[in-house]
Amino acid sequence: MSIKSQKLTIKNCLCLLLVLLCLPAIAQMEDGSYQGFKVVKAGEQPDIVTINILSLGNGICQFSENQDKKPLQGTYHIILNRNKYNIGNFKKGIANGDWEEYFYNALYEKGAYKNGKRDGKVYQYGTKGLENQYPSVYTYKDGVIQHRISYHSNGRVNDEYFYDENGQLNGELMTYDAEGNVTGKDQYLHGKRNGTQIKTAGITTIANGEY
Secondary structure (H helix, E strand, C coil): CCCHHHHHHHHHHHHHHHHHHHHHCCCCCCCCCCCEEECCCCCCCCCEEEEEEEECCCEEEEEECCCEEHHHHHHHHEEEECCCCEEEEEEECCEEEEEEECCCEEEEEEEEEEEEECCEEEEEEHHHHHCCCCEEEEEEECCEEEEEHHHHHCCCCCEEEEEEECCCCCEEEECCCCCEEEEEEEEECCCCCEEEECCCCEEEEEEEEEC
């Protein structure tokens, strides 16, 4: 492989890495034990419990309580670390229903699970919390990402990505400046760059991931 080809391959990998890093972190809970409690009615004192998380594969986790491994049922507050916690709904130990992640007590992300998998829209507010009027929006179906769109602080679209049924980049990926002008256009076919790539620096044509 030539030096030019190596540089282009590295460039492609970095672009894909940046896209992946933008995906919601809300689902990235590692196996292990955490402190938490079941959300109770106002005025009631919740009991602090140990919440165990075990990956069952295929992106689904089992959540249980204390040493007896009782499956979580209802709404729980799970403390991930001193700065971050989740509030999620469970049925028989599997995430089902609304799910929120907080960072320094500000809402960072919110979405929902269905039978343990991401489903529907996820709103990512970032560290500004609800002060961010234009959160990034991710759309999932049965745990697989289908679409992502982010915005500039003035509400104009920053970038928009589409994915195929397997969660791979597919179709046109558009980027814009704060004035709405196109600054980039990438075309993907099932995870590989394919077609005309337009950047402010020029135009490149790629077929099936190859220059």
